[in-house]
Amino acid sequence: MTFLLRRASFYLITLWAAITANFLLPRLLPGDPVQAMITKLGGRLNSDAMASLYILFGLDEKKSIWEQYVDYWGALLRGDLGLSFTFFPTPVADVLSQSLPWTLGLIGVTTIIAFLLGTLIGVYAGWKRGSWMDTLIPVTTFLSSIPYFWLGLIVISVFSVTFPLLPASGGYAAGLVPEWSGEFVGSVLEHAVLPGITIVVSSVAGWILGMRNMMVTVTAEDYVLVARAKGLSEKRIMFAYAARNAVLPSISGFALSLGFIVGGALLVEMVFSYPGLGYVLFQGIGAKDYPLMQGVFLVITLAVLVANLLADVGYLLLDPRTRREG
């Protein structure tokens, strides 16, 4: 268990660092955009909302930085992230809780699909080295060099504009009310196809390449040779001997690539106007809505850390060495 405890405490430190960066950024950087916003919105803010914005953005200069920091934590722990300027007067926390499920659904499912698919293709490509599978490498390299959002634009122009097969924007058809009905769920799935394919195609290449290279390295190990000498079946050697060892760096790499993938996936949401956090962030950028942007950053960081912890549990199950030390 020490392995998990150590990882968990690392994630807590990371979370603290992210929250503290969020606290310091508006105070360190020049300019006072939030003050300008508050002046503009003027009388429409009530005193509670004013107070929380003052706490979050350090406009209350009579207090020492330390007191401001304590107040800031207090506000966060109450779930108070300030008011959104874009969706005024909705609190940021409400905006985020509406869009989070969309992002978790879309990015979560596509990332798992891309990881499984990419790892499987990588296993075969590494095992059958020197066959036609080698031509996959330049192709996947090219695909992984395409920015996610640009692929999204191309996908829209082909499958929505030139051949109008699937919807290009939104999370469900206009006019439907979110509920557990067949019609609504069908519409959600239909709208998720294009952004989903975009994310899978852009992110699968990284897994294929990493897994292939590890398979190539592992295949040359002595224990694979021994397994062959014992006359085990090809399939057994490939999966239970080579792949099981080769996949470990992919899983620990999963944790580290996730932040990057999520960044790309947020861009895909923007391009497809998908009602998740990415699109909310995009609307926030346009309006210079700092409370909203910072809220999105915190929620995404939290989600990435939780996903990392889950990947660590997977690692624990696959690699007995991490279990033994505890």
Add this chain to the structure above:
Amino acid sequence: MNVKTKLGLGILSFFTVIGVIGDWIAPYDPSAMSDDLLSPPSGAHWFGTTMTGQDIFSQVLVGTRGVMVVGLVCGVLATVLSIVVGVTAGFLGGAADEALSALSNVFLVIPALPLIIIVASMLPSADTVLIAAVISLTAWAWGARVLRAQTLSLRRRDFVEAARASGERTWRIIVFEVLPNLMAVIASGFVGTVIFAVMLQITLSFVGVVSLSTWNWGTILFWAQSNQALGQGAWWWFVPAGLCIALLGTALALINFGIDEYANPRLRKVRA
């Protein structure tokens, strides 16, 4: 050097040359408007024109410099940072290692894109060099991690012990004994950072948080998206810039494969 590496170097030199001479060979002023509104590619406008009649071919040529500059500046800055942090952590070990490793892991795990978007949009003027500096601050961590691991495996080797026994200073051992053995790792880290930086810069321009007064491939895509180029079927507005990004990225990745194969002979092509 194999064909793939040569191809990668070739494409990279091509874009570098365009980055230098792009301003001079561009047939039009990239921001100048004309009467050819939203016209498809033709002899006069190789990549077509925008909604306001700007020549897209000129925008791509002029925009190359911004992309290459950010790639190079970030590559250098972030590589230096990663060497300082990674090699120090790996060589010193102990508490310094724990602290520096935790620092680079924190930077790796936190999603960089939303953080940089926030920083870039808070800056009063987000010009090219400033953006390059901000990107470098998030781009060094991966290289540092790889360098640390490699240094750890080197620091107990015989030639390092010999240098230590003969009384060389720590900094001298690091610079003259350890660093030369890390060159392949440093080089591939540099190339990886350039890819990361170019992608991030183009993304930031596309989202619209970077100053739009200078051209780069991302700004072209920003204008294409904000003028609904897709809905109007103006594919020529966003296809060239995107293909350039993909080509440059592929070239850099191919160079990295070359470096990997040089450092890890098992990855080299099996000869029949």
